[in-house]
Structure formats: C-alpha cells, structure tokens
Amino acid sequence: MGAQVLEPAQAAADDVLLSWEGEDVLAVRLPQLSDSLDHILAAMERRHGMPLSELDRKAKQEVVRVLEARGAFSVRHGVETVAGALGVSRFTVYNYLNRETALNREKGAESV
Incomplete structure (x- = not known):
C-alpha cells in the first residue's frame, strides 16, 4: 500500500514503531x-x-x-x-x- 520502512531514530510522531523484545527495531510510515x-x-x-x-x-x-x-x-x-x-x-x-x-x-x- 505504499508504506515506507525507516530506522526507529527517523520515526515521526505519527509513524508506527515496531518492537522486538522491548527494543524498537523499525518504524513504518503509512502513506496518506x-x-x-x-x-x-x-x-x-x-x-x-x-x-x-x-x-x-x-x-x-x-x-x-x-x-x-x-x-x-x-x-x-x-x-x-x-x-x-x-x-x-x-x-x-x-x-x-x-x-x-x-x-x-x-x-x-x-x-x-
């Protein structure tokens, strides 16, 4: 659907952070x-x-x-x-x- 995968440090407030065992591993920026x-x-x-x-x-x-x-x-x-x-x-x-x-x-x- 056009989402963008980012490093957790690049995440904005409305991005989705994905964690594994309590550690942020990546962020997903959903498209408009x-x-x-x-x-x-x-x-x-x-x-x-x-x-x-x-x-x-x-x-x-x-x-x-x-x-x-x-x-x-x-x-x-x-x-x-x-x-x-x-x-x-x-x-x-x-x-x-x-x-x-x-x-x-x-x-x-x-x-x-």
Whole structure:
C-alpha cells in the first residue's frame, strides 16, 4: 500500500514503531489515504493487464465495486480520481455506485 520502512531514530510522531523484545527495531510510515488510492489503482491496472480506462463497462463497474468495498470513496476527491483512472465522468462513477446499492437492496429483499 505504499508504506515506507525507516530506522526507529527517523520515526515521526505519527509513524508506527515496531518492537522486538522491548527494543524498537523499525518504524513504518503509512502513506496518506490519497496516496493509497493511487497504489490501489495501479495494482488494479497490473491485475487487469491494461489501463483501467481500456476496460469494458462491466469490468469498470466491478472496479468501482471493489474500490467502494476498500473505502476509496471516503478519500477526498476519491470519485474524481477513480473517474480519471477509468476514463469516465464523475456522474458515471456515481451511477455505478447507485447501481451497486440498488442491487444490494434487491438481494437483501430477496433473502427476507
């Protein structure tokens, strides 16, 4: 996800210190959420073997579903970032999200 490993002496207040038997052995600097989204998008491109903008509509809808499950849209400008990566408008991303919500509601109603 883009974390950085540091020497314990280089750790800042918000870094995570890892200890072994009471001694700090390394520090981990976690990326900003927006940086994590970029890493997730890059990993998805590698998984699909092509730029996300070249995927068909169904595959793009699946990407949006996975990203929503990972919290990508809670990041500031997340919808805009994803829309740019997919080569679609923000409106299209919102449509994909609304479609997924509607499908989940239907599935929930069927199981009752």
